[in-house]
Amino acid sequence: MQKEIIRNMSNKVRVRFAPSPTGPLHIGGVRTALYNYLFAKKHGGTMILRIEDTDQGRFVPGAEEYIIDSLSWLGIKFDEGVHVGGPFGPYRQSDRKAMYLEYCDTLVNNNWAYFAFDSAEDLEALRKQFEAEKKSFQYDAQTRVTLKNSLTLPKEEVEKLLADGAPYVIRFKMPAHEEVHINDLIRGHVVVKTETLDDKVLFKSDGMPTYHLANIVDDHLMEITHVIRGEEWLPSAPLHVMLYKAFGWEDTMPQFAHLPLLLKPDGNGKLSKRDGDRLGFPVFPTQWTDPKTGEVSSGYRESGYFPEAVINILAFLGWNPGTEQEIFTMEELIQAFSIERISKSGAKFDLEKAKWFNQQYLRQHDNEFLALSFEILLEQKGIINSDHEMVLKIIELIKERVSFVNELWEQSKFFFVAPDTYDEQVIKKRWKEDTAQHLKSLADIINNTITHQREPLHDNVVQYITDNSLNMGQIMNCLRLVIVGAGMGPDLFTIIEMIGKEESIKRINKGINSINN
Template identity: 55%
Template sequence: MSKKVRVRFAPSPTGPLHIGGVRTALFNYLFAKKHGGDFVLRIEDTDQNRYVEGAEDYIVESLNWCGISFDEGPNKNEKFGPYRQSERKDLYKQYADELVASGNAYYAFDTAEQLDAERKGHEEKGKTFIYNWHNRERGRLVNSLVLTEAETKAKIDAGEDFVIRFKSPQDETLHLTDIIRGNMKIDTNVLDDKVLFKSDGMPTYHLANIVDDHLMEITHVIRGEEWLPSLALHQLLYNAFGWEAPEFAHLPLILKPTGKGKLSKRDGDKMGFPVFPLQYMSPQGTDHSIGYKEEGYFPEAVVNFLAFLGWNPGTEQEIFSLEQLVADFDLARVNKAGARFDPDKTKWFNHHYMQQQLDLDLAEQFKAIRPELSNIDVNYIALVVGLIKERATFVNDFWDLSHFFFTAPTAYDEKASKKALKEGTADVMTKVIELVNTTDDFTVENLQTNIKGWITDNEIGFGKVMMPLRLALVGALQGPDVFDIMYMIGKTETVSRIENLINQI
């Protein structure tokens, strides 16, 4: 690649950033960093009717949380700024006028009512109305192709609403290339004359997108499959301006867990998983959505599972740090077919990254979310975390797995009690108390040696001792090694819990 690679992520600030958008940002970031290039954030807010206050900040916070921060964008290294399209409004009119002057675009004065009548008329004949070569100059539509120059000027001077439409070529075959999908051919006769500039003085996505990509020297446009139908128009716009087009790559859709249809917020609500990186609350307070961060996912896990939604490394390796992804990422290994979202696999990734975290870091997170731990030494909590994190997927799981390290059981699981408590259990537990009290050097190893030695010497079934002992300590037949629990809670607490069980028998 002779030019410096420059890619952009260009979301609209119309609400929370869907993980499909995060995946697009990630692939752009990986491609840029792989080739020593720049990753640009551009806010495409030309549709002011759908603009949502705070959505831009949400986008930036989401990217930063994922560790895929941009090199250029709003308020950051603005050498090609501004990076909000609403602040580039005057610029687009200049280029729209240039297309009109070159004969590649025209003014259209049709009202919404006139266009609606045309659509209905076509529907009555079993046809679909398309504003293009076959009707734009036949007199039924009101545009500068059928009006004289003086009539067109008079309408504009009179303040009549107009849009600027692209004049799609007739009887041409357009050859397109996509890095992921290969070569394509389009008959230009099927294309409609898209609006490039709206009556409210704002450009449409199509014009603003092309102008900004050109002026910001974008070399590769990596975006979602939903934009593939726009590729023909965008290539034609580059041709009309006489500009070199960037290379295009359209990423596959992220599909529902069933594999049918595009993943939506409704799927997450229905099946109980997030579809947004961070928690989101609409300005009106009517729309609240949980995020991966708040659900307890690690950003490394989110990045790792998103990378595998449409891309594969060609090996059996599944765990990749961001640095490894940069090194191995290749658009040639991105699939054309949609990628099925698997909620269970996302948890699998999070479980892996949980095991890589420092126990002390996890302990601090655990302490922060459980008021019961406010007065407990974080170093003790870290020791507990080290014993139970292998069975956890999220920090939120820790309390259910470890509450007995911090508070004595006040009740005993009914099913476990029936299984563990037999005739003679009280006598056995009384002897265990004696063994505990006579273990001077109170370590896991010494406890294990003394109690297991006594069981063996007296030819007692291990279950007759270990099950009621665990029930006394935990309140159920679960948890890590019994001797680890005894060591952690200490001799006095161990004896107290066994005595409580004896009193309940």
């Protein structure tokens, strides 16, 4: 009753993201969730999280929580789902178990499905046998008449088997000579002949439905209007269309959109869990520890990516707005998104571009936010009770030099600790016989400068260089070398001002000793 009212009230968009809890969600899955979310929000629709846990053998503890938490970190919110409830629940297929058999029975009664008693071993043997003859076995209109099922067995025997509790599956009775037409929102019109399709199992002998059955029943019951999923589902889409037909639900069948795949950055093929840590970028939104093996897979969050950046990166892998704008907030993505602008071909993940996106977002964050993040990092480096004002100043100085928060340390550690190594390249190029002597004089000059401020310090040092007709680049770079440890970093005198005269002089002496020995 309630559902009828909802349906009649509007033909509002309702989409679902339907992962199975077999492990952490990889970025391909995250992108699917994102596109569903963008589409739903664009049309003022409803975004649903449904957990497809019909394969009890592949259930992984913690995976469902992981999916919810990682999507939440990314800002992908659900209107209905396992974790938030809603009028179309339950949203976990194992909790809907009871209803599937009922639907399956109507299919059997209408001659759209049948009981099959062939054991997994029998079928396996058959497959082997076919293979030996260089043919491939398919349980279909041609072979089903030779197999052990309610189509070939006498009615009494079927009833007896069922009554005796013999293991069985229910298979879809795929018609022999029909054409299935799919109008995919991304790929256009696709036609498939039913004779190339097999009699897929709808209901397993363990009492659970397969994905195919559960997904159609649930999408129908949950009044899903658009199914946006990965291209790997395209081959089974004809079966799904046939199921809608068999149930008599064609009129409310959702529209399909099959997304292009996310490919390995090197070579070809679908991006897989293994690729990430092999190629130096995460494939998971957040870090995941395998509950069985204890194996840890890195995540974007732990690698220092901002959630906004990950969203932006993923949004552009397979979609673009057709304008030159590349940096998009979630709100802007929602406004700009359309299924028509999703590309058909697979996209490779580009690590360099991903870094660039993160850098753009890092620059957008205010210094206060970055300082707070950096202070956590500093504590891990053993810098306790750092002066907040100083950290803020440092952020300002080096913000433009990094793409990730965790790169801030490399770019600024000389503000906190004296260098204990000195860049060999710089030594080789700049360090001369008389360098140590000049640096000693500069230490005196710094010491004798009345204030610790940048300007007078700078002027006095430059004065010394000009007075002695020295090479500016050589002396300055050597001074930088002993203060910073390398030929990098922001304005030298700003650094000296910030670490103080005393510390600077110490570093000059330490540097001279280390380098000259």
